[in-house]
Amino acid sequence: MxxxxxxxxxxxxxxxxxxxxxxxxxxxxxxxxxxxxxxxxxxxxxxxxxxxxxxxxxxxxxxxxxxxxxxxxxxxxxxxxxxxxxxxxxxxxxxxxxxxxxxxxxxxxxxxxxxxxxxxxxxxxxxxxxxxxxxxxxxxxxxxxxxxxxxxxxxxxxxxxxxxxxxxGTQDLPTPAAAPANDEVAGDGPDLRDVRGQRHARRALEIAAAGGHHLLLVGPPGTGKTMLAERLPGILPPLSESEALETCAVLSVSGQPVEAGRWRRRPFRSPHHTASAVALVGGGSHPRPGEISLAHHGVLFLDELPEFTRHVLDVLREPLESGSIVISRAARQSTFPAQFQLVAAMNPCPCGYAGDPRERCRCTPDQVQRYRGRVSGPLLDRIDLCVDVPRQPLSELGATRGEHDEDSATVRARVLAARHHAMQRAGRSNAEISTRELERDCALGPTERTWFEAALERLGLSARAYHRTLRVARTIADLDGGAASLARVHLAEALQYRRF
Structure with missing residues (x-):
């Protein structure tokens, strides 16, 4: 034959x-x-x-x-x-x-x-x-x-x-050498101990890590926004083997090397603001993964957020909700995973000094409005936490490390405990729970519900913001020892992160 x-x-x-x-x-x-x-x-x-x-x-x-x-x-x-x-x-x-x-x-x-x-x-x-x-x-x-x-x-x-x-049958073929079994995830990465002051921003970073929430940092140039974002992977829980394999699979199809000693680390991608929509979400005649897929199960950091073109930012809206991206071409259709955590940073105005006590802002109100208008409302509505990163006094920068300047290992221990509460309750992070699970796990008492609804009405928040605020409050309660019900203090802290 x-x-x-x-x-x-x-x-x-x-x-x-x-x-x-x-x-x-x-x-x-x-x-x-x-x-x-x-x-x-x-x-x-x-x-x-x-x-x-x-x-x-x-x-x-x-x-x-x-x-x-x-x-x-x-x-x-x-x-x-x-x-x-x-x-x-x-x-x-x-x-x-x-x-x-x-x-x-x-x-x-x-x-x-x-x-x-x-x-x-x-x-x-x-x-x-x-x-x-x-x-x-x-x-x-x-x-x-x-x-x-x-x-x-x-x-x-x-x-x-x-x-x-x-x-x-005349010779044997060898098997590949086993990959390192115990990879130290946070060992040699940037550490939170390097960040002095910024207690409010550090707290927001911890909440974002504990619940898998998207985060926006707003502040003048040089206040540590990028420094904070780079330290987020070091306080996130380690990747499970299945998550690490999914992440490495995206690297494999994109033709990028997989480092044997770092394959269990969460990816951190930081594309430049000149990146195109195809570079960000993927594409091409033979579809290839973009930055959002290369950040799967990791962090996508967008520095100078308003400097990205509005079209490029708006293509993020669907992946932020669905956790995947479908790229359709005439001959084929490809689906890539895109379950990433978005961290963005921006200045408060074009010159960067609006509200800064030491530098005078030179921007007109129209310039500030146009600058902030480059980021669409629907995209901002999908960001759970927005926090100010103000300029710190020079005396704090030169001081020795204080009790609030914790290292990444200390913060990571609290994050892991909070994630453990979420996994026991719903089997996933708080940012990923469905609306039905939200109603079950974020039950409010009559007094708390009345107060919360009145606050939402005054702030003019959308239905999406209502659910996202509840998820953040659930994470705050988990960091507070895994309280079964949400108290007003948890809701109030969650609301203060809704700036837009």
Whole structure:
């Protein structure tokens, strides 16, 4: 029989659909034809594979070779199918045993010498193959990613010759070295002990970390807004293994390296304000993840928020609610995860000194209004906490660390305790709980409800702001020892963070 089948996986967002590589050898004029919606890089595989097979001391069939990549309606791109195609051709020509291909998947691009080159999107493919209970052979260049999945049956190889030797039973392929099991998440990152003063802003940062809430820092230049934002990942809970793998999967499909010693750390992304909408949310003819997906399960920091164009900021509104982004193109549609925590910073006016006791503001009221109007109301409505970061007295900056200048480890312990209350109650952070869970977990007494509704009416807050304020109050209560019901003090503190 001149038919052989090998298995590989395509790349479609962070999904990795299975591709069946069917190879048939027939009579007729010698030639190779690849069908099944291949794009340019896949069509060119016929030349790479032919020369690689010849340079590996195997015989390329002097027959008509038809390669079908199924399912036919799924677009295939990149060099990830080279190894599977080469092995299918060799198996169809009885140069390697067909039965050894069963229950195995193959990923890798072939060099003309027969060497294997790394490909992107290996981690999602390994996660899918593990769920199906299959072995996977990947290039050694992808061994670091492959090592992150401890219970997957993965083999690494340097060349087509090594893979063929393994299939023939003449040699073994090594497994990747295990990734570090205990990664210190907060060890060498920026520490809150470096921030002097700013008690109100530090409190808001702690609440944001405990509940997973979005945060906006407003203050003059040089008051420590960026410094505070950079220290948020150090007080967040560590990533679980499944969350870390989801985060690394986004890096994998974007072609960025995964650092073995830092893979359990929450990402911190800080794009420049000149970034386009595509850079922020992802896109392209072959959709790739943007900054919001690269910040999945981490922090997206937007410094100088009003300097971003309004169109770019408004594309954040849907991902902030849904936790994902769907990118549609004429030929394909890709979904990327985008469950990030937004931290933004801005000046109070164009010159930056409105309300500053030491510097005189030179902006007119119209200039201030236009500056703040660059950030739309619907986007501000999705930000749970807004806090002033005023200029600190010089005496406080030079003073020794006080009792309120706690380090990240101390604050993180309180954050972990508050998150534990939320996980026991709802199984997720307070920022993610549904409206029904909110009614169950944020019950108000008659007196508190009357006072809270009157306060909302005076402030003119929306229905979304009503629910978001309750979520913040729930987080404050969790930091206060996990109180079962919300007191007026919790509601009052939550309301003071609704500036807009």
């Amino acid at each position: 001149s038919l052989a089948v090998t298995l590989s996986r395509a790349q479609e967002g962070v999904a990795a659909p299975q591709v069946m590589v069917e190879v048939h050898l027939s009579g007729g004029l010698p030639g190779t034809n690849i069908v099944g919606l291949p794009e340019a890089a896949v069509r060119e595989a016929r030349d790479r594979v032919r020369v690689a097979i010849q340079n590996t001391a195997f015989e390329y069939p002097n027959r008509r070779v038809t390669v079908n990549l199924a399912p036919a309606e799924l677009p295939k791109d990149g060099g990830r199918f080279d190894l599977a195609i080469a092995l299918g051709i060799l198996a169809a020509g009885n140069q390697v045993p067909r039965e050894r291909l069963d229950n195995c998947e193959f990923l890798g691009e072939l060099a003309l010498s027969g060497a294997l080159r790394g490909v992107s999107g290996v981690l999602p493919a390994l996660m899918r193959a593990r769920a199906r209970g299959r072995k996977v052979v990947v290039p050694r260049a992808n061994a670091a990613e492959a090592a992150l999945i401890s219970d997957a049956d993965v083999r690494v190889a340097d060349s087509l010759a090594e893979v063929c030797g393994w299939l023939r």
